[in-house]
Amino acid sequence: MVAQADMQPVAATDAPSTDPTPAAAGKLGWMQRIGKLLNTDVAELLGRNPILDDDLLDEIETALISADVGVTASSDVVEALRKRMKAREFADARALLEALRAELVSLLLPVTKPLLIDTSRKPFVILTIGVNGVGKTTTIGKLARRFKDEGCGLMLAAGDTFRAAAVAQLQAWGERNGVAVVAQGQNADAASVAYDALQAAKSRGTEVLIADTAGRLHTQGGLMDELAKVARVLKKLDADAPHEVLMVIDGTTGQNAINQLRKFNEKIPVTGLVVTKLDGTAKGGVVFALAREFGIPIRFAGIGERPEDLRVFDAEAFVDAMLPESLGG
Secondary structure (H helix, E strand, O other), X not given: OEOOXXXXXXXXXXXXXXXXXXXXOOOOOHHHHEOOOOOHHHXXXXXXXXXXXXXXXXXXHHHHHHOOOOHHHHHHHHHHHHHHHHOOOOOOHHHHHHHHHHHHHXXXXXXXXXXXXXXOOXXXXXXXXXXXXXXXXXXXXXXXXXXXXXXXXXXXXXXOOOOHHHHHHHHHHHHHHOOEEEOOOOOOOHHXXXXXXXXXXXXXXXXXXXXXXXXXXXXXXXXXXXXXXXXXXXXXXXXXXXXXXXXXXXXXXXXXXXXXXXXXXXXXXXXXXXXXXXXXXXXXXXXXXXXXXXXXXXXXXXXXXXXXXXXXXXXXXXXXXXXXXXXXX
């Protein structure tokens, strides 16, 4: 069934708008929403201009690992700082922290790539995937709001047919934003929903189709195989679809996110990431581990509940928000 919505064909923008930093008046920005990467003890120690020695670097490394940056990434960052410290490049703690900031930003810059909508593809198909409870359906609703605000004609496919609430949730987002939603009954074949939605989007000349899928654990072989089936069915109508496979990851998951991404990526190549629930967590360091391990572009970061809190990922804003405010960028 296709929910009716008033959709006027308009030219899609090539990329989402860059989010301002700091946030506009009355809105909380990255700084106010993301938990600190370094624990309080290390932050206070740096603020007291401590002796720059190996013990201090060991404390920083422990703090990074505790924040889920990962052992390998943390060791690489601290080793780079250690070499520079022995070369007497740092006059004080502020200089050391600025170097730490630069190292962390350099880890994220290669994956800081906004999602580009190829306007020659009509529709540009975004397939969203992820484990249960990461905020996938909500993320789709926020993306729909973003694209709609940018004047992009779009359609949603309610492919999470295992949860009746997921279909209703997506339909509510569609009604709120004036976006058509293709849905079938509960327990319908997800590939069939995606196929019907792509047919409808093609017939309407829609610019973007965002397809939801049911959340599934990366250990559930049968459900993981279903993702590959959805992709195969889409290719029957468009050999290049899906044009973006967007995996939604819970930023509080920690190192388990690496295993999740590895398994999903083996089943269907992931082309972009959305990291959600970063607001208020000091565990968001997993972003660095994901960047180092996979090099997959991080398209968006979720730093709050409101639609506008799904931000285009900004490496520098993210790092600055996670460092102590008194010493950060």
